[in-house]
Amino acid sequence: MSIDPVQLHRESIVIDAVCPLLMKQEFIAWYQQGGATAIAPTVGSEAPSGVTLRTVAGWLRLVDERDDLIIVKRAADIEAAKASNKTGVILHFQGTEPIDDALDLVWAWKTMGVGIMQLSYNVKNRIGDGAQERTDSGLSYFGLEFVKACNAARVIVDCSHTGYRTTMDALAATERPAVFSHANARSIHDNPRNIRDDQIKAAAATGGLVGTVGFPSFVADTARPTLDQFIDHIAYIADLVGIDHTALGIDYYASMASASELKDAEAYYDRSIRLGRWRADAYPPPPHHYPEGIESPKTLPALTARLLERSFSPEDVKKVLGGNWMRVYRSVWGE
Numbered sequence: 001m002s003i004d005p006v007q008l009h010r011e012s013i014v015i016d017a018v019c020p021l022l023m024k025q026e027f028i029a030w031y032q033q034g035g036a037t038a039i040a041p042t043v044g045s046e047a048p049s050g051v052t053l054r055t056v057a058g059w060l061r062l063v064d065e066r067d068d069l070i071i072v073k074r075a076a077d078i079e080a081a082k083a084s085n086k087t088g089v090i091l092h093f094q095g096t097e098p099i100d101d102a103l104d105l106v107w108a109w110k111t112m113g114v115g116i117m118q119l120s121y122n123v124k125n126r127i128g129d130g131a132q133e134r135t136d137s138g139l140s141y142f143g144l145e146f147v148k149a150c151n152a153a154r155v156i157v158d159c160s161h162t163g164y165r166t167t168m169d170a171l172a173a174t175e176r177p178a179v180f181s182h183a184n185a186r187s188i189h190d191n192p193r194n195i196r197d198d199q200i201k202a203a204a205a206t207g208g209l210v211g212t213v214g215f216p217s218f219v220a221d222t223a224r225p226t227l228d229q230f231i232d233h234i235a236y237i238a239d240l241v242g243i244d245h246t247a248l249g250i251d252y253y254a255s256m257a258s259a260s261e262l263k264d265a266e267a268y269y270d271r272s273i274r275l276g277r278w279r280a281d282a283y284p285p286p287p288h289h290y291p292e293g294i295e296s297p298k299t300l301p302a303l304t305a306r307l308l309e310r311s312f313s314p315e316d317v318k319k320v321l322g323g324n325w326m327r328v329y330r331s332v333w334g335e
């Protein structure tokens with residue numbers, strides 16, 4: 001029996017769990033055009049708590065003003081968004097600077113809707129070392145207490161952009177599912193931002209997952225990766241730890257080729273390199289073209305079609321598109 005990919009995509013819960021593109025809120029429409037049920041704007045990273053509060057407040061006000069958006073605090077909020085043809089908004093930290101040195105802020109941010117917090121963004125902080133740091137010292141004492149606080153507050157621990165030992169320490173310490181919201185398999189493509197098999201296994205052992213990322217240099221050794229090369233990471237992780245532990249964290253961002261002028265992307269890149277947020281061994285200069293066929297969130301249905309062509313069952317396609325994120329959300333946030 002032939003499966004209609006358009007219908008399958010339409011009936012699925014589709015979650016892109018990492019959406020820094022939404023630092024420009026006008027791009028919400030791109031995700032809606034692509035059939036996304038829930039999106040996760042990056043609302044905090046390297047900025048301190050005061051600056052981050054303004055960003056979170058801006059999103060809360062936007063959702064209040066628009067009748068097509070819902071703030072997601074529990075798994076049921078995403079189901080409600082799907083049922084009412086609205087878009088769920090998951091607030092995501094890519095770094096722990098907004099916590100400052102006060103673990104009580106984990107509860108404060110969670111109350112405002114921040115349900116997932118990433119340990120670091122490439123460099124060292126109070127928690128531990130980033131994925132592009134010279135050292136690999138592991139989780140600090142403060143970092144250990146941060147993981148405990150996230151578990152208690154029902155915040156998902158996100159190990160993306162974080163150093164190997166720090167991630168392994170965090171995955172050993174957590175008592176709830178933890179994730180790599182956006183990371184690819186280093187066994188498929190050896191980029192310093194990708195993760196090793198034992199990291200993938202450790203995340204899966206917590207009940208967590210790995211979100212496949214579309215940033216081109218994380219996908220393949222080419223400036224224009226194919227959709228099959230992107231899916232190769234999904235397939236590898238599924239073969240390694242099971243289909244229940246692979247999902248989407250595509251990481252579309254505002255300076256990618258389909259969303260910005262080259263001169264603006266080059267300025268952003270130069271600043272990121274100068275500030276040490278990015279290193280050239282992991283992040284080549286722009287233009288950054290996301291995988292062919294899903295160059296922007298507007299064309300996400302092409303991923304569903306190709307997964308079916310690659311012999312993923314309809315049930316497994318639904319898991320990859322959003323079902324596996326829903327399982328983690330239910331486990332950590334509750335129904």
